[in-house]
Amino acid sequence: MADMLKKVPVREQDPKVRATNFDEVCLGYNLEEAMDEATRCLNCKNAKCVQGCPVSIDIPAFIHEVKEGNIEEAYKVIGKSSALPAICGRVCPQESQCEGKCIRGIKGEPVSIGKLERFVADYALENDIKPVGAEKKNGHKVAVIGSGPSGLTCAGDLAKMGYDVTVFEALHELGGVLVYGIPEFRLPKQKVVAKEIEKVKELGVKFETNVVIGKSTTIDQLMEDEGFEAVFIGSGAGLPMFMGIPGENANEVFSANEYLTRSNLMKAFDDSYDTPIAAGKKVAVVGGGNVAMDAARTALRLGADVHIVYRRSEAELPARVEEVHHAKEEGVVFNLLTNPKKINVDENGNITSMTVVKMELGEPDASGRRRPIEIPGSEYDIEVDTVIMSLGTSPNPLISSTTKGLETNRRKCIVADEENGQTSKEGVFAGGDAVTGAATVILAMGAGKAGAKGIDEYLRSKEN
């Protein structure tokens, strides 16, 4: 019987071993562990966890099925709300969503909802349990731009409603940030992402890769020439930001996007692939978000000594606690309250060191976090040969600049209604990072769901 105050521990690869490989860190529950953990759920009537879930999965109901050992039933419960449970079980910030709201969490640890979701989803992938699709097609064509979390969710939901959905992807692989951004050791590409996308295909969704909307064709042309009655834009975040400090165009300065894309999408860590990566021996990753942790842990696995350089303190790190914990366990060093000033280079443009300055925290700023202030005269050099900038992204203008009547805001993000994804252009809906700026997988999925609902309402209203 489980200790009711504590989660059933989940098995992980040993930190020393995993720091040298790209295999998944977390090994997940087995059936016995999952059923054991499920007994901790209080099956609350007015379940707070469901309110904490951006796609409103009926969490008590699926956990009840797990407790009974009916894993296929549990999958069907989740499937009503989420098309990508194996992915969400791995990458959602459960501690601030479902698990953050769990009543068990008041006195002890919350129910391990994420790990249970992952167990159920993996079981479904391994046993090839089919998702439940539409009974019949309604013949209406909808285009979805981007095959990341928001696009896949929107496409899956629309297909379940009977729509004829085509997803357009700019890159050569499907999955968006799930394949280019999140590393293999957190989210296995073949075992999980590709299989979960396969389930979306089984719902009847069509996919076309290598189509850059705004270049290969435009939204206006999709609607006017190709007969799409509605479009969902889930094109993701976009252009990486840099600091604007001297030396930032040195050879070995990467954006986290580039470093991760080389390793994840192009599989530079695997010698049988052609794309190279200058992995570095002493790497500084600038930033403190989840992407920074991913880049740091990737560099570590490619054989480097890795330092996170972050201008605020540990309490302000935007990354998930679990990611910070994993990074520390694996040997990533945290230089907190430290900010880069200058990257020093030799005559060939290669990095020799980075000059940083110590910071202290002042009064809270607009974000509510205490503002970091430089301590004068505290500059010093750290010896590095590679710097990875992980400072977030700004929206890609490819779509907004080529679509007539599509409104963007001051930050150049597409303006869309939170409830239904409606943009300023009729028939065009949007969601995910293209609307919010860089956020999480599950928030993008929530926006994809809202967009699907909005598109369904819009097309129904047009029929009447």
Add this chain to the structure above:
Amino acid sequence: MYKILKAKKLADKIFLMEVHAPRVASHCQPGQFVIVKMDEKGERIPLTICDYDREAGTITIVVQEVGASTTKMGALKEGDYFRDFTGPLGCASEFVSEDLETLKNKKMLFVAGGVGAAPVYPQVKWLHERGIDADVIVGAKTKDMLILEDEMKAVAGNYYPCTDDGTYGHAGMVTTMVEELVNEGKKYDVCVAIGPMIMMKFVCLLTKKLEIPTIVSMNPIMVDGTGMCGACRLQVGDEIKFACVDGPEFDGHLVDFDQAMKRSQMYKTQEGRAMLKLQEGDTHHGGCGHCGGDE
């Protein structure tokens, strides 16, 4: 999958391929590029568009074998397929959106070095189809390395071939040809220079002196080609620009070529450089006369 409808050797280690890619062909403009990925494990390689046929849905690319991936690509035959072929990427040449009447009053000079003749061709052709004849200088290391001569002659106003070794046309590098034409009294409102970075750098140094505004097409290291990774960033004046979404064409007088060249060397390790030298021998890009191979 994207079928190769035609594959032809233009010169040693330089190949032309016609690829069926209807979405690209229906939207591309002079100045844009594509990203090609040969097979599952291949790199994403940016290549400029050399020609396009909207009706047939085809794109013509020119590939020079410079590394492992392009050497593999050179072995592809008619009837083979590329796994991935994306585009058109980047912005069209600025003149495409210029007022045609204004454009007709401009005297344009194109300067191509080596395989730079490939991206120059569709620009000159576009102008020719609109009744504008531009002067074109094409440089190569030697006569056998000069590509697309017949095609270029057919669309250029005046065509000036140059070879470094004097085996054909003007003997010497393209910059001396530019100087010669200007000395003869020719006046140019705009120069477009496309070729190896070192050649573009020297053309820009000259045209700056001659006060001829100059556009260059940059070919830095790229990964995704859609603005996502920033590998292709360049210093242009006091701004950082991404070649893939802001370019690939920029004001050549503002581009920091020295920095761009250093960044281009990134993945050329000692060993890799040795291999390149071995493979390329003296057939390197050529046409510039300044670079002395790939060193």
